[in-house]
Structures are given as C-alpha cells and as structure tokens.
Amino acid sequence: MVTVLLIEDDHQVRRGLELALGQYGYTVRGAATGADGIREFATVAVDVVILDIMLPGVDGFEVCRRLRSDSSVPIVMLTARDDDIDIVVGLEAGADDYVCKPVQPRVLDARIKAVLRRGPTARADARKDEPANHAGLVIDAESLVVTRDGTPVALTPTELRLLLELSAAPTRVFTRLQLLESVWGHHYLGDSRLVDNCVQRVRAKIENNPATPVFVQTVRGFGYRFGPV
Known part of the structure; x- marks a missing residue:
C-alpha cells in the first residue's frame, strides 16, 4: 500500500484529504507544520509527499529543499492559487509537480499515480x-x-x-x-x-x-x- 505524507496546516483541508485519499486506497500520515512534517518524514517510510506551500514556521519551500537534500521521494506541492512565483519557486526547490487549491481528490490521486509511475520500480x-x-x-x-x-x-x-x-x-x-x-x-x-x-x-x-x-x-x-x- 502506498503511504502518503500530507503536510497541511489547515485542519479541515488536511482531514478532508486524509479521508478522500484513504478512500482511494492510500495510507495517509498527516502533519500540521513544516517542522512536524520533517520529523514525520525522518521516522516513517513514505512513498510520496503532499506539501502545502503556506505553512507556519518552516514554509513549504524550505521543507521541500530539506527533504530533497537527501531524498528523491516524489513531492507534490499544494498552492492556494495559480501563482507563477509560488509555482516556479516550488519547482526550483525540487518539487515534482503541483496542484492548485481547492484540491479535487481525483486530481490529486491522478498526480500521485503519475509521480509514482516515474519511480525506479517502473x-x-x-x-x-x-x-x-x-x-x-x-x-x-x-x-x-x-x-x-x-x-x-x-x-x-x-x-x-x-x-x-x-x-x-x-x-x-x-x-x-x-x-x-x-x-x-x-x-x-x-x-x-x-x-x-x-x-x-x-x-x-x-x-x-x-x-x-x-x-x-x-x-x-x-x-x-x-x-x-
């Protein structure tokens, strides 16, 4: 089963995506802050990271850079708007893909499947x-x-x-x-x-x-x- 680390500070959004992704067959680990996400990533084997950009404390860009510094795990960033600067900075930080909010679970499921197909098992x-x-x-x-x-x-x-x-x-x-x-x-x-x-x-x-x-x-x-x- 694919394990997803979802780093999202909005409780309602995080809980909604956890439930939706669970229905798609994923095991979801949630984190509300960038620091919590980094700690969770260090302790749990995950297959893909879903990462919000706007996080308290350590923002999504910095989380992406830290994860990417020693891991090739696929990272899909969430952005609140189709903002060129946010998207470009996220991609430059090492993200593989992005999804604009409000997130449609079926779209996120498709993006997860797509990034996983690029992995070494393919x-x-x-x-x-x-x-x-x-x-x-x-x-x-x-x-x-x-x-x-x-x-x-x-x-x-x-x-x-x-x-x-x-x-x-x-x-x-x-x-x-x-x-x-x-x-x-x-x-x-x-x-x-x-x-x-x-x-x-x-x-x-x-x-x-x-x-x-x-x-x-x-x-x-x-x-x-x-x-x-």
Missing part, C-alpha cells in the same frame, strides 16, 4: 539495452543508474524519466508538450514550467557547465534535444 518503461556512454555520461536504462565520469548522479524519479526520454532518441527535438505528456503522464494545458525547471535541475547535475549545456540542449522556439551532436 521498469516496464526501461529500454533493455546496454548502458549508453555519451562522452562520459553513462545512462543505464535497465538498472536506472546514471554516472558522470564514473561518479553516480543522484536524480529524482522525474529527473531520471526526463533524461531517459531525451537520451533514448539523441538529436531528436522534443517539444515541451511532448515531454509533459510522456514524462508527467498527462496534459497540463501547456504549462512549460514543469519541463523548464526539471531541465534546469538535470543540467545542474550532469553538465560540466550548466550555462552552456552539452547534453540537454535548448532548441529555441521548439523545445529540447539530447546531445552531444
């Missing part, structure tokens, strides 16, 4: 090929291990899924919409922020100089492709 999507060596960047799509000049690269499930998608077809240009559908699992009405922020995080981990990327290249006006070409 081996049906891995290509059964020998590890590919791209100028020192080695991508093993079967074992889901990435190394750079012999050093393991720690990628979140979403980052790994994006890299696998791009590297499976070197030199092919993928539009942001294509990547949204193939990596995030469903249509996001053209919200390219998910793709762009994930690309930035991947570049920071695999490129010698993220400002002049060799592997994940921007094709202006179209999208991204995998190099070197």
